[in-house]
Amino acid sequence: DGDGDLDLVTGNAGQVNTLYLNDGSGTFATSGVALGSEAEATSQVLLADMDRDGDLDLLVANYGQVNRIYLNDGTGGFSATGTAIGSETDNTTRMAIGDINRDGKPDLVAASYGQLNRLYLNAGNGFSYNSFAIGSELDQTIDVALGDVDGDGDLDLVVGNYNQTNRLYLNNGGQFAAAPVSLGLATNPTWAIALADLDLDGDLDLAEGNAGIENMFYLNDGQGGFPDFGIALGGETDTTRQLLLADFDRDGDLDLATANDGQTNKLYLNTAWSGFATRQGTLPLSQGFSVASWGDLDGDGDRDLVVGGLGRSPQLVFNDGGGRFTAGATFGADSEGYKGLLLGDLDGDGDLDLVTVTGYTAAGNPALMRYLNDGSGVFSAAAQIGTLLYASTGALGDMDRDGDLDLVVGGNGENKIFDNDGGGSFSGSGRDFSTLYNPTEQLQVADLDHDGDQDIVVVNRSTSISNRFYLNDGQGGFSIHDIATIAVNTLSFA
Numbered sequence: 001d002g003d004g005d006l007d008l009v010t011g012n013a014g015q016v017n018t019l020y021l022n023d024g025s026g027t028f029a030t031s032g033v034a035l036g037s038e039a040e041a042t043s044q045v046l047l048a049d050m051d052r053d054g055d056l057d058l059l060v061a062n063y064g065q066v067n068r069i070y071l072n073d074g075t076g077g078f079s080a081t082g083t084a085i086g087s088e089t090d091n092t093t094r095m096a097i098g099d100i101n102r103d104g105k106p107d108l109v110a111a112s113y114g115q116l117n118r119l120y121l122n123a124g125n126g127f128s129y130n131s132f133a134i135g136s137e138l139d140q141t142i143d144v145a146l147g148d149v150d151g152d153g154d155l156d157l158v159v160g161n162y163n164q165t166n167r168l169y170l171n172n173g174g175q176f177a178a179a180p181v182s183l184g185l186a187t188n189p190t191w192a193i194a195l196a197d198l199d200l201d202g203d204l205d206l207a208e209g210n211a212g213i214e215n216m217f218y219l220n221d222g223q224g225g226f227p228d229f230g231i232a233l234g235g236e237t238d239t240t241r242q243l244l245l246a247d248f249d250r251d252g253d254l255d256l257a258t259a260n261d262g263q264t265n266k267l268y269l270n271t272a273w274s275g276f277a278t279r280q281g282t283l284p285l286s287q288g289f290s291v292a293s294w295g296d297l298d299g300d301g302d303r304d305l306v307v308g309g310l311g312r313s314p315q316l317v318f319n320d321g322g323g324r325f326t327a328g329a330t331f332g333a334d335s336e337g338y339k340g341l342l343l344g345d346l347d348g349d350g351d352l353d354l355v356t357v358t359g360y361t362a363a364g365n366p367a368l369m370r371y372l373n374d375g376s377g378v379f380s381a382a383a384q385i386g387t388l389l390y391a392s393t394g395a396l397g398d399m400d401r402d403g404d405l406d407l408v409v410g411g412n413g414e415n416k417i418f419d420n421d422g423g424g425s426f427s428g429s430g431r432d433f434s435t436l437y438n439p440t441e442q443l444q445v446a447d448l449d450h451d452g453d454q455d456i457v458v459v460n461r462s463t464s465i466s467n468r469f470y471l472n473d474g475q476g477g478f479s480i481h482d483i484a485t486i487a488v489n490t491l492s493f494a
Contacts, residue, residue, distance in 0.1 A: 001076025002055055005450075008032075008483070020483055021076050026448025026455055026471055028483050036082040040065045048097050050106055051125050059085075059108065061092040067110055086131040090115045098146040098155045101174025109134070111141040111159055119176060134176050139164050147195040147204045150224030158183065158206060160193035166208065170224060185228045188213060194243045196254050198270065207233070207256055209240035215258060238263045249321075267325075295343040295352045298377030306354060308338035314356055318377060329379065331371060332356060344396040344405045347424030351375040355385070355407060357394040367391040368409065372424050385418055385426045397445035397454040400476055408433070410440030410458055433470055433478045434458075457483075 001007060001021055008020040008028060016039055018032035035058065044061040051057060051071055058070040060082060066089055068082030090112040100107040105122040108129065112118070115138060120129035134157065143160040150156060154171040161167065166183040169176035183206060192209035199205060203220040208230060210216065214237060216230030233256065242259040249255060253270040260266065297304040302321045308314035313336065316328030331354070332338070340357030347353060354371040368385035391411040399406040399417050407418040407426055415438050416430035433456060441461040448455040453472040460467055470478035 002074060007076060019076060019078065022448070024450070026450070026469065027481060028469065030482060032483075033076075033078070034080075035070055035078055036068065037080060038065075038068065038082060040068075043093055044095055046095055046097060048106055050122065052105065059095060059097070061095045061110065063091050063093070063113075065089050067092055067095070085110070085120055085129055086118065088115075088118065088131070090118070093142050094144050096144045096146045096157075100146075100155055100171060100176075102154060103174075109144055109146065109157060111144040113140050113142065113162075114138055117141055117144070117159060121174070132175065134169055135167070135178060135180050137167065137180065139167070142191050143193045145193050145195045149195070149204050149220065151203060151222065156224065158193055158195060160190040160208065162191070162211075163187050163189050166190055166193065166206075168224065168226070181224075181226075183218060183226050184216075184230055186216075186230070188216070191239075191241050192243045194245055196245045198254060200253055207243050207245065209243045209258060211239045211241075211261075213237050215240055215243075217256075233258075233268055234266070236263070236266065238266070269324075291338055291341055293341045293343045297343075297352055297373065299351060299375050304377070306341050306343065308332075308341055308356070310337040310359070312338070314338060314341055314354075316377065316379075328377065331379070331382065332358075332369065339392050340394045342394055342396050342407075346370065346396075346405055346420060347372055348404060348422060349375065353424060354379060355394065355396070357391045357409060359390065359392055367411070368394070368407070368418070370424065370426070383425075386416070386428065386430050388414060388416070388430075390414075392440060393442045395443055395445045399445070399454050399472065401453055401474065408443060408445055408456060410438065410443045412439055413437045415440055415443075415458065431476075434468070434480060436468070436480060437465070438468065439465060 005022045005024050007022050016034045019035055020028040020032045041063040042060050043063045046059040047056045055072040055074045057072050060068045066084040069085055070078040070082045092110050093113050094111045096109045097106050107122050108120040110118045117134040119132045119134050140162040141159045142162055145158045146155045156171045157169040157176055159167050164187050167180035168183055169180045189211040190208055191211050194207045195204045199219055203222045205220050206218040208216040214232040218226040218230045238260040240258045241261050244257040245254045249269055255270045256268045258266050292307040294303045294305055302319045304319050305317040306314055313333055314331045317325050318328050319325055337359040339359040342355040343352045351373045353373050356369045358367040366384045367388040367390050369382040370385050371379040373379055391409045394409040396405040404420040404422045406420050409416055415434045417433050418426040418430040420426055438458055439460050439462045440458045443458045445454045445456055449471055453474045455472050456470040458468050466482040469481050472478055
């Protein structure tokens with residue numbers, strides 16, 4: 001709503017999406033404002049200033065239903081019902097925003113699975129759009145990317161198709177060419193695509209993430225031409241769902257990370273330019289890790305990793321500064337179900353220590369354990385925190401304003417704060433910050449009311465208990481506030 005504080009939007013399965021406005025003191029409306037009245041099969045949401053009035057509007061991509069736009073009135077108010085973007089009830093999988101016809105207004109591309117992909121040109125107010133079919137192909141499109149592929153100053157379109165050739169639609173004066181260019185001869189099971197200058201020659205190349213076969217990259221000849229066959233990105237046949245391009249080893253070129261379904265995620269380092277180093281940056285981990293935290297564990301200036309999961313003991317993974325990783329020590333036992341790995345300087349010595357939060361434990365084992373770092377990535381033996389046998393989530397924050405990090409945890413009805421004595425030791429039994437029962441799934445700490453202390457937000461996995469926030473009075477006490485008067489079985493929030 002443009003008032004300088006953070007508001008809350010929830011996307012709810014089978015229920016309308018909801019907006020909760022912050023009044024600036026950390027207090028949210030007792031009942032959220034419905035973002036429309038529709039409960040639809042949303043596949044993606046995007047925020048952009050579609051009507052150029054200086055605030056963020058909401059675009060919703062729906063599978064098998066009309067896509068919608070909700071215009072922001074500048075105060076966080078949205079229309080009672082979303083305005084249909086076109087009349088098509090397509091199987092929209094992805095959308096992309098860009099000024100296709102170079103008139104200064106953001107336009108929209110909607111990709112559909114098994115149906116025509118479409119271009120919606122913004123008519124000027126972000127409210128009405130002119131719809132145009134992109135080609136005549138009924139491709140199984142899963143991902144799209146916009147970029148100036150042929151170097152003529154406008155945005156071209158690349159679509160990633162499942163078990164069909166991927167295609168390039170060149171932009172000709174604000175419309176895409178009716179006849180696309182096939183990107184390669186293969187009919188790969190593509191799930192993800194990305195455009196970037198991989199070989200540092202000034203044009204956009206294509207990276208392709210596939211399911212069950214090698215991922216590929218295709219080098220642009222500078223005029224939008226690509227070879228018939230891509231170059232395999234390693235020899236792995238992973239099921240890649242997402243690609244991330246970034247300069248991980250800080251050598252000036254873009255490296256590639258892959259997010260894989262059922263296999264280890266991998267990092268490929270760009271050798272600028274003899275291709276990507278095969279598996280050079282593969283994380284040395286087997287499958288089964290579901291929680292992770294980043295931080296400089298060994299004091300060498302780069303980001304290391306600690307990972308764990310349900311039935312997988314936490315493990316350190318060290319970065320050598322060049323994007324190559326080696327496995328380090330493990331903690332705890334595989335019989336535990338790790339739900340959180342919290343990194344912070346618990347004892348005030350300038351390095352990152354570790355707290356593990358366990359969702360289920362072997363008989364009689366505590367849910368919370370502390371490990372102190374000696375500064376070189378070597379951690380002390382485990383020290384028990386409290387006597388809880390179950391916890392679903394945790395966070396670190398200075399809850400009593402004494403200059404050190406305290407521990408806040410949530411679980412099945414027991415939400416507690418364990419106060420740090422400044423040396424990394426915590427109060428024995430902890431103190432309840434709520435008198436109410438909370439089946440807490442996640443929590444976060446932040447200064448919601450701008451008074452200099454840390455407040456708490458909890459979301460509850462329940463259809464009868466509301467999500468809540470707790471305002472810190474600065475003296476160790478908390479006031480309780482429901483975020484809404486309805487319960488929506490929330491599993492995550494931001």
